Amino acid sequence: MAGKDSDQVRTMRSPLGRVRGLGAARSGVAHWWAQRLTALALVPLSLWFIGSIIALAGADQAAAAHWAGHTVNAVLLLCLVLATFYHMQLGLQVVIEDYIHTEPSRLAALLATKSVVMLLALAALISVLRLAL
Amino acid sequence: MQDAREALMVQRRSDGTVTRRPLSPHLQVYRPQITSVLSVLHRGTGIALAAGTLLLVAWLVAAASSPAAYRGVAGFVGSPFGLLLLFGWSVALIYHLLNGIRHLVWDAGLGFEKGEYHRSGWAVVIATGALTVVVWLVGLIAW
Numbered sequence: 001m002a003g004k005d006s007d008q009v010r011t012m013r014s015p016l017g018r019v020r021g022l023g024a025a026r027s028g029v030a031h032w033w034a035q036r037l038t039a040l041a042l043v044p045l046s047l048w049f050i051g052s053i054i055a056l057a058g059a060d061q062a063a064a065a066h067w068a069g070h071t072v073n074a075v076l077l078l079c080l081v082l083a084t085f086y087h088m089q090l091g092l093q094v095v096i097e098d099y100i101h102t103e104p105s106r107l108a109a110l111l112a113t114k115s116v117v118m119l120l121a122l123a124a125l126i127s128v129l130r131l132a133l
Numbered sequence: 134m135q136d137a138r139e140a141l142m143v144q145r146r147s148d149g150t151v152t153r154r155p156l157s158p159h160l161q162v163y164r165p166q167i168t169s170v171l172s173v174l175h176r177g178t179g180i181a182l183a184a185g186t187l188l189l190v191a192w193l194v195a196a197a198s199s200p201a202a203y204r205g206v207a208g209f210v211g212s213p214f215g216l217l218l219l220f221g222w223s224v225a226l227i228y229h230l231l232n233g234i235r236h237l238v239w240d241a242g243l244g245f246e247k248g249e250y251h252r253s254g255w256a257v258v259i260a261t262g263a264l265t266v267v268v269w270l271v272g273l274i275a276w
Binding site: 015018019022025036039043047048050053054055060061062063065067068077081084085088089091092095101113120123124126127128130131 | 138187194198207272
């Protein structure tokens with residue numbers, strides 16, 4: 001007996017046939033790993049950064065620029081910026097993929113996020129390089 | 134069928150007729166638990182921190198630009214609204230950092246017993262509060 005529900009399926013393909021090829025298709029593990037590795041890197045980097053901005057509280061531009069211009073600080077700042085924005089892009093991507101289900105809006109949101117993240121990351125990187133070089 | 138993922142919602146009864154699988158109850162049905170609340174907070178603080186990177190970028194760009202630009206950013210951060218943002222940013226960062234370590238421990242396959250993830254959850258909450266207080270005490274003394 002075909003019930004009312006069967007009207008919703010208008011294809012002869014099996015459910016397995018339809019979902020095959022969708023999903024991570026073995027590339028998802030790279031995303032997963034990158035998120036964990038950047039997270040691991042961000043543990044010491046964030047703690048160092050919190051300590052640094054406490055030390056710089058109330059400092060003027062000259063003092064901040066002098067601090068950021070020090071090679072060790074500049075290298076760590078570059079690491080912090082790269083790991084932060086990479087980790088942030090990976091995280092926002094998951095949030096968007098979880099909540100936006102229609103393909104055009106999802107693609108638009110993903111591209112917009114990546115563009116903004118790229119612009120912010122480059123602005124931060126260039127600034128650190130200007131201070132360091 | 135609009136969305137291919139709908140395929141996962143469809144099953145066949147033993148007589149071959151097609152039916153939809155039941156949906157699991159939605160979020161508001163459940164009593165909040167330490168596990169679920171912290172999970173939602175992890176995502177929430179992650180999104181908030183993404184917005185907070187604007188502050189990081191503004192600070193770095195200003196430091197690389199001019200004393201006047203730096204005074205502008207420092208003045209904003211030092212204003213009541215700026216301090217409120219900075220406080221929210223610090224709580225979000227410390228929480229996301231500590232709960233992130235909890236996640237990394239889970240990824241290593243540890244801490245999945247019921248007592249363990251309840252304890253680690255409350256430990257994160259308490260440590261977030263304690264570390265935030267310490268950071269702001271030290272920060273305000275240094276300032």
